[in-house]
Amino acid sequence: MRAGPAAPVDDGERGDGGREAGERYAGDGELGAGRVLRLVAGREIGTRVRSRAFQITTALFVVAIAASVLVLSAVGGSSAQQVAVTAADGTQAAAIGAAARSLDVDVEVRTYADAAAGRRAVLDGDVDALVLVAPPAGGTEGAGGGYRVVVKKDLGDSLTSVLTVAARQAALEGQISALGGDPATVGRAVATAGVEVTALRPEPERDGSRLLLGLVAGGLIYVSLLIFGPAVAQSVIEEKTSRVVELLLAVIRPWQLMAGKVIGIGVVALGQLVLIGVVGVGLGLASGELDIPAGIAVGSVALALLWYLVGFAMYALMFAAAGALVSRQEDAGGVVAPMISAIVIPYMLGFSVLPTSPDSGLIGVLAIIPLFAPILMPMVIGIGSVAVWQVLLALVLTLAWIVVLVWLAGRVYGNAVKRSGTRVPIRDALRAA
Template sequence: MTTDGVGGADGPRGATGGSEGGVSGHDGGLGELGTARALRLIAGREIVTRVRSRAFQVMTALFVVAIAAAVLVLSAVSGGSSSSSSTVAVTAADGRQATAIVAAGRSLGEEVRVRTVTDVADGRQAVLDGDVDALVRTGAAGGGYQVTVKKDLSDTLTSVLTVAARQAALEAQIAGLGGDPATVGRAVVTAGVDVTALHAKREVDGPRLLLGLLSGGLIYLSLMIFGPAVTQGVVEEKSSRVVELLLAVVRPWQLMAGKVVGIGAVALGQLALIGVVGVGLGLATGQLGIPAGLAVGSVAMALLWYLVGFSMYALLFAAAGALVSRQEDAAGVTPPIIAAIIIPYVVGISVLPASPDSGLVLTLAMIPLFAPVLMPMVIGIGSVAVWQVVVALVAALALTGLLVWLAGRVYGNAVKRSGTRVALRDALRAA
């Protein structure tokens, strides 16, 4: 893949032709153009090759369709459930029952509208015309309601009117005993319990929890897809001996860095597209239920952490790929790296829904290799302080700088060695 990119621009074709002048000419060309040109050529070829890949296109389309479908389905389901409401009619003589019926509906989480009609005849006609679901009158035995419906009364409205009727019966009894129903009602409403929590538990904000978990989940999936792709690309070039031609015109660290930058750019673009579609539809349909600025900020922070995380993991995957010469051997060097991606994701989705302020998660989120998956989760939920984010970011950037040197040394010393697997100790010690 990278071979064509360098070949297409400065091309190692002179080298493949076997002429000394061809190789030195390319070497001199890159020397004049500098490191920036070499990185641009290698990264550019990685980007073009992967974006044109049918597998990448299909995978991106499936991700976008899946996230869009999930948001739209949730919107349709919630929209259908929230649109259910009832309308009842009361006569002018029973107008004071309107407040009790609406309050009863609110207490049960149902929307009930009350329409006042002139008399019983008007109410009955409204029921027959379908303008209201029921006509409600006082005067039933025991102080309850007389309800007139066209065919039947829904279970929901039955529950609401039962609560309101019991309140009306209670008020009638209080009035019969010489008391003031309004005074008693206020006393009942204001009565409650005063709770003192020694270890207060923060309420979980559903939309923010969902946003945080989705951010971490998408980063996890992308790292699991594009991280091993770096190893695969390195092993392909090494097993085909193309890397030897490339290293005749570029330095090892330039080849490694160009591959990481190219694949990282493609992965970041895909993740940004999914994030824009998901958050855009979530805000448009009202499913996120949080301010647009907060949603956009969470996505921006997630992309920043993905960029940092991919840099760290891609360097590790590139160094691991340089240690082996066959694809089947790659499975023996990548499991520790993959485990470092899986562990924080599993901990996050297991602990955060029940305990968004978990000390375990916050502690793990400060560890550089775990932070790219966990930090977007806790940032989305809002359970992390700014200073913790800054400290974790500084630590992750410091580790990335160390990995640039460490992985570059391993890659440079091992990528030219074919045959058996190169021991990590030997790759670090080689001159």
């Protein structure tokens, strides 16, 4: 076995022993905290990113978000409905278009050569309806008899309204012409008559897209915290169970190990969220499903990520301290339960209350409490039901709580992580020197 320096080594190690000696211990064993943190975080990132579980969940997330955006745009019917007219009835195209605009329905009118071609298009699903002008009733001139509409199965409500309006308009214009009037003049007079509304206490305008964005952002943050928060505890316990912590703590300080771990897992979690966010918002904007200015969408996402970072730091510190209290993965459940509740409860509250009453005072108050803010704030910010001062207050309070936690968690972790065996009572961990 005494191969030592004479053994053939495959990677060109030989011949530069002198330089090697100079390279190692560049600072005589001096290792800055920055480098320690980079090493610890780097290991955490490498291990996680290469884990099959992480790769699969990330892929599933991206696929799920992309699929839901695409499904929404397919189902949501933002694409125009197609109506066919025959060339002979070409004048109706403009009438139908005008009626659709007045009812705020997106309708596209196509002209086919004859009724047969139109029917084929209906059967093929190319158009939703074929409109034929009915023979005038009572021998009057023009299109006074209304429309005969051919559909494959049935006519949608919005299209029924549009076509009804168009048919009546056509009949009206036919009568006006017959009475010697000018349909265009009448049309203009009718168009200017309307209803002007004065609201004394207007509801703030709620945008469906923003509500959606808020809930989705909240949901993603929620899921991510539930995945990566306990992962911090699990990683701490793994080091205790495998006793590698003893080897590590001989050369680095407990807080460095804890901080490096939190940073490493945080980077991985944030990277995953950014990926999902970019895919989701990008697809949403591109498909038109996310009907808000790109600037606002990006701003909301950036704010949500900021809150995520703050929330992750807060929960991860607590998870790390909790993990240090036990020595076996089986015991993890008991110590992480309080943190899980602190994540699940505000989310459930927000999710059940906000869609119906976005201005809920309860949620507004809870969103300022540090323990709940990281979950609730992104939701209310997304919805737009929160004032700037509330956001800032919540942020300041949460950051202050994190500062306290750094000290508290560092103490608990440092005291408990070297003690193996039974669960360390938290009071002991806080007290012991």
